[in-house]
Amino acid sequence: MAGVGEVPVLPDGIVVVVKQDCPTCRSVEAVLGQLDAADGLDLTVYTQDDPAFPAGVSKVVHDDDLAVSYHHHIETVPTLLSIAGGVEQARTVGWSRDDWERITGVTGLGPGLPDLRPGCGSLSVDPTVADELRVRFEGGRLHARRVQLAELEDEMEAMFDRGWSDGLPLVPPTEARVLHMLEGTTRAPNEVVAVVPPDLVECTVEKVAINAVMAGCKPEYLPVVLTALEAACTDTFNMHGLLATTMPVGPVMIVNGPIRHRIGMNDGVNVLGQGNRANSTIGRALQLVIRNVGGGKPGGVDRATQGNPGKLSFCFPENEERSPWEPLHVERGFAPESSTVTLFPGEGPRGIVDQLSRDPESLARSFATCLKTVQHPKLPIVFDAILVVSPEHGRVFAEAGWTKAKLRERLHELTLLDGAEIVRGAGGIAEGVPEWARDTKLPKFRPDGILIVHAGGGAGLFSTIIGGWANGETGSQPVTKEIV
């Protein structure tokens, strides 16, 4: 028996893994006898359940802890392998006379059997034991501190008590769940993903996986979470500042490319709302990493005066297929077939209602009027915005042949602010720009300050604005990274 984590070496010759409980295995019992008797053929049979099965074979090894089956990825019994120098040369699963004769070099096998007979599931992949085996054989890959809970301690309450939660219940991060989560990436558990603010802690793939489990992610979401964390922890995105600010902002994630559909994200009805597991948990996982690994908690370094509910989780995919325009990641220099995540420092979403505009100029004016109010109608340049155009609004531009570039150019023109209207005191409002700006025109947005994406359900003449936080070198810039 091999030690924990040690891959048992298979003996040279022919190896067959069986279980007595499998009818196909029982039907090839005589075939195994034939092989055992064949000249010059060294046969070893590993039996998963009954140590007395199969009869008539001289070398039977009981794989009672399933170490051989687990480490050699046996998913079906019988599995027949050819081994030379301890290295697998060939394998076939189930009973196939052609394959068995080809691999063993012995002819006339199983004369009474059909040519083919599918096998059964290996005990090592039985759902009732698979998690336990993973912990037994791979638990040593995990380095995080083990937190022991008392038998009578409620694990959900224990996680709240330890301060791990964002206020909602968490999925308990057991070794089995974390190992399962790590199957979502080829990256090693101990690889450092990013240095996470505010405590500037080196965060490993394993720590991200633990927090992704707690957030409710599936393993296939993990690459998105890892990439989002890398993007968040850049100097350009400035997660520290975004966390520490008193403004009601947090990281907003936009996912582009084929991964959106592979992991089942929702880009349609209620795209910015609740109800889709991927949309809801990916953003939450990023925030939990910042809370638990980075140490960024409300009232600590998170100094938000009011915050916004998007700080629990704010992640959505673009609806590229129905979009009249090129998707966000292509605009930002990535190949259409690549998958990316774009991080934007944003506040909560606000709606734009325009049910009457049927020409693009009128609709652009509606958008511009609403966009001018981002953070404050009298404050120019400092804040970017995402404009989420719905399918029904998008169609107005598509039918008129307006490109995204044309819409953006028109929005910049229409959001130019008249200095006299936005100086301090104008309109009876103290907030505004200094008096020197009175005779000027100031742009509401910097040239690349309006991000346009397309998402939402098929019905409804509504779009959405997500206002930004302080932009530029001293604030936060949107960051797009490819998910690999």
Next chain:
Amino acid sequence: MSKILLDPTSERSPAQRERLPRPDRLDGLTVGLLDISKPRGNVFLDRLEQRLRDRGVNVLRFAKPTFTKPAPIDLRHEIATKCDVVIEALAD
């Protein structure tokens, strides 16, 4: 078997939670007396129990299985659940 979770934090603080501040008075509180199971620790704790009871304090007694190891997690949980204050006797 007790449950094991993986720590999601940076592990810069102890896994066990901090002790609460000491109360100013014992009136109305439950005091746990934890015997670490060293010889004659019980003599000391018997005396403490008597004096606390004389003052009208509710007292519960606990004992570690062995003084050579930390108190089991289930015992710690029981004490934390039932008591406001714990006195651990060190005797030798």
